[in-house]
Amino acid sequence: MLSKARPSRLPSPLLSLYGLLVVGLPLAGLAYALLGSVGLAGPLAAGFTGRYWQALGTDTGLLYAALFSGWVAVASVGISIALALLLVLRAQPTLRRWPLPGLLYVPLLLPALVVGFYLFQLLSRTGWLARLCFQLGLIQGPEGFPELVQDAAGLGIIGAQVLLTFPFFTLLFRAIYQESRLEEYRQLTLTLGASPGQFRRRVAGPLLLRRAAPTLLLSFMATLGAYDIPLLLGRPYPQMLSVYLATRLQRFDLRELPAAYLAGFLVALGLLGLVAVLLRLRRQTAVR
Amino acid sequence: MSELLTVAHLSKQFGTQPVLRDISFSLSPGEVLAVLGRSGCGKTTLLKILAGLEAPDAGTLLAQGQDLGPVPPNERQMVYLYQEPLLFPHLSVFENVAFGLRIRHVVKAEIDRQVHELLAELDLSAHARKAPDHLSGGQRQRVSFGRALIIRPRLLLLDEPFGNLDAQTRADMQQLFLRVSRQHQITSLFVTHDSREALTVGTRFGYLDQGQLTCFPSVTEFVQDARTAVRQELAFWESIQQTLPASASTS
Numbered sequence: 001m002l003s004k005a006r007p008s009r010l011p012s013p014l015l016s017l018y019g020l021l022v023v024g025l026p027l028a029g030l031a032y033a034l035l036g037s038v039g040l041a042g043p044l045a046a047g048f049t050g051r052y053w054q055a056l057g058t059d060t061g062l063l064y065a066a067l068f069s070g071w072v073a074v075a076s077v078g079i080s081i082a083l084a085l086l087l088v089l090r091a092q093p094t095l096r097r098w099p100l101p102g103l104l105y106v107p108l109l110l111p112a113l114v115v116g117f118y119l120f121q122l123l124s125r126t127g128w129l130a131r132l133c134f135q136l137g138l139i140q141g142p143e144g145f146p147e148l149v150q151d152a153a154g155l156g157i158i159g160a161q162v163l164l165t166f167p168f169f170t171l172l173f174r175a176i177y178q179e180s181r182l183e184e185y186r187q188l189t190l191t192l193g194a195s196p197g198q199f200r201r202r203v204a205g206p207l208l209l210r211r212a213a214p215t216l217l218l219s220f221m222a223t224l225g226a227y228d229i230p231l232l233l234g235r236p237y238p239q240m241l242s243v244y245l246a247t248r249l250q251r252f253d254l255r256e257l258p259a260a261y262l263a264g265f266l267v268a269l270g271l272l273g274l275v276a277v278l279l280r281l282r283r284q285t286a287v288r
Numbered sequence: 289m290s291e292l293l294t295v296a297h298l299s300k301q302f303g304t305q306p307v308l309r310d311i312s313f314s315l316s317p318g319e320v321l322a323v324l325g326r327s328g329c330g331k332t333t334l335l336k337i338l339a340g341l342e343a344p345d346a347g348t349l350l351a352q353g354q355d356l357g358p359v360p361p362n363e364r365q366m367v368y369l370y371q372e373p374l375l376f377p378h379l380s381v382f383e384n385v386a387f388g389l390r391i392r393h394v395v396k397a398e399i400d401r402q403v404h405e406l407l408a409e410l411d412l413s414a415h416a417r418k419a420p421d422h423l424s425g426g427q428r429q430r431v432s433f434g435r436a437l438i439i440r441p442r443l444l445l446l447d448e449p450f451g452n453l454d455a456q457t458r459a460d461m462q463q464l465f466l467r468v469s470r471q472h473q474i475t476s477l478f479v480t481h482d483s484r485e486a487l488t489v490g491t492r493f494g495y496l497d498q499g500q501l502t503c504f505p506s507v508t509e510f511v512q513d514a515r516t517a518v519r520q521e522l523a524f525w526e527s528i529q530q531t532l533p534a535s536a537s538t539s
Contacts, residue, residue, distance in 0.1 A: 190361040191368040
């Protein structure tokens with residue numbers, strides 16, 4: 001008698017190892033950071049102390065880094081979503097016309113570091129654009145060129161993140177548009193009396209955002225924790241969270257480590273909390 | 289002029305392939321024209337042209353004397369219903385039905401009243417707060433029907449709307465369609481490939497084949513026409529009945 005073909009299973013030791021790598025070790029790292037922040041772990045641990053937590057009240061560096069990162073992530077993801085929705089909902093013929101479909105893939109192939117370097121060369125006060133403006137007589141010197149990279153508002157970082165993210169969102173929205181049969185929804189809503197604008201606002205936009213929400217959230221988290229681009233295109237102050245943490249962890253003074261552990265612990269906790277809240281919101285939306 | 293819709297010499301081709309050839313018919317208010325046709329006979333193209341979603345190559349469409357040619361689909365008051373209910377997945381049953389009123393900026397109290405009334409009529413009141421993916425196939429089709437009815441369309445265009453339902457639900461939906469369309473005096477063009485469904489829902493009958501529409505003056509002529517295969521089906525059921533034992537056939 002022939003036996004039924006059974007689906008192959010990952011050997012349990014391999015599965016356990018994978019679980020340890022993706023859940024166990026990060027949790028252990030989180031616990032170590034927590035212990036380090038209260039003086040119970042680390043190279044200079046000298047017993048329990050709450051002084052690093054108390055110092056949070058006077059040290060505004062972490063708060064500013066978190067606010068700055070939040071602003072950059074919200075602006076980058078927001079602009080990318082708006083651009084992608086605009087292309088998918090208002091320029092379908094353009095999206096299908098050569099060479100745009102191919103060009104959309106190009107930024108996805110570029111490492112973040114390369115994009116950061118390219119934008120630095122293009123947009124800095126001594127970059128190509130500034131030199132061109134100088135040659136054309138539009139500015140009298142580097143100071144006349146607007147600060148587009150390493151600026152206080154993080155415009156350079158936002159620009160680079162948008163350049164990397166919006167093509168991905170466009171491809172994602174386009175795939176969802178086709179998979180969700182939005183063309184048929186468009187025709188249906190038109191016969192129900194909706195204008196093309198009402199279809200975009202009341203049906204297509206919410207439907208695309210709802211289906212793409214987990215990916216958009218992941219992208220938001222990735223931008224929040226971006227390192228290469230903020231390092232190249234950001235200022236020493238305010239810094240984005242990843243650069244702020246790296247700077248504090250790499251200081252020579254080992255006595256600063258507990259404060260860096262504390263910052264890392266709080267950032268990780270914040271991100272986990274964000275994921276939990278948004279997953280809950282998404283479940284509620286699905287049930288409603 | 290008593291005709292609600294007059295279609296004259298309508299033709300359409302895609303590339304070199306003719307899809308509709310010189311189609312002419314008219315519909316009076318409250319009539320249900322059941323059009324029987326097999327896959328690829330041009331029925332979806334015909335409905336989309338009437339809805340304004342496709343442009344004809346030739347011919348005229350008049351609604352109560354008004355030329356529909358320049359009228360965009362969202363101003364025609366002709367709702368096109370697909371085989372799939374296509375409910376908006378991000379909206380509840382209530383909001384799906386209310387959609388047509390919301391886009392027309394009807395006041396909230398009036399929306400509440402009309403939607404609750406229609407949901408009760410369609411036996412959906414208990415499901416008003418549910419998401420579409422929590423409904424059965426028949427319930428979804430009823431919501432889709434309610435979403436179309438609430439705007440009081442002058443013509444309903446139904447493209448095999450019950451084609452994906454099981455036999456019992458399909459029969460229930462046909463009865464519901466009959467009841468509601470009579471009650472609301474809905475004029476519709478109902479396309480199906482099922483002769484029994486056509487006979488159940490139609491008040492007038494047509495047969496579409498290779499882009500040519502034949503409208504029958506009476507149900508007898510529709511049944512008699514060999515192309516509709518109604519007589520073949522009747523003969524089949526009669527032969528089945530003859531093979532059954534007497535007790536089974538009487539019971």
